[in-house]
Amino acid sequence: MPNNPEFETTFQKLRAILEPYAPKLKIVHDKSDNYYLDTHHIMKNKKPMFFGAVRAGKSYVSFHLMPVYAFPDLLSGISPELKKRMQGKSCFNFTAVDEKLFKELAKLTRAGFTRFTSPQFIRTIEQQQQQRQQR
Numbered sequence: 001m002p003n004n005p006e007f008e009t010t011f012q013k014l015r016a017i018l019e020p021y022a023p024k025l026k027i028v029h030d031k032s033d034n035y036y037l038d039t040h041h042i043m044k045n046k047k048p049m050f051f052g053a054v055r056a057g058k059s060y061v062s063f064h065l066m067p068v069y070a071f072p073d074l075l076s077g078i079s080p081e082l083k084k085r086m087q088g089k090s091c092f093n094f095t096a097v098d099e100k101l102f103k104e105l106a107k108l109t110r111a112g113f114t115r116f117t118s119p120q121f122i123r124t125i126e127q128q129q130q131q132r133q134q135r
Contacts, residue, residue: 006096008032010061013097014054017063017106021113025051032056041122044129051116052109060093063105067112070121074111079104 015035022037026048029036033056038048053064068074069090075083082101085092092105115121 063092067116
């Protein structure tokens, strides 16, 4: 991790957003600069479906949340402040703790977990995989 105490605190706070979901997911990495969770659902590439991660880089701490990529409608209600933190379709970057935005991100993560682990979503993924295999 970069030698920045603010990054360490930011990483720990963002990691705490993902931690409640770890018992129902698979922890892939649990290091001081990388916390990474997969679902238990195996994709067509024979790898588990990614759920989310926190990674400390040189310039910022990134919070990745794959459900917002799969369900872009989850982003429709986010604040302009959180939207400004987005890089790409499912990554939010921070250089310091922002309790207001972290609370909003926790709510978004909860909604994403609910949608991403719903039986309906898993059935849809499995059906799509079966259709691809039949082609």
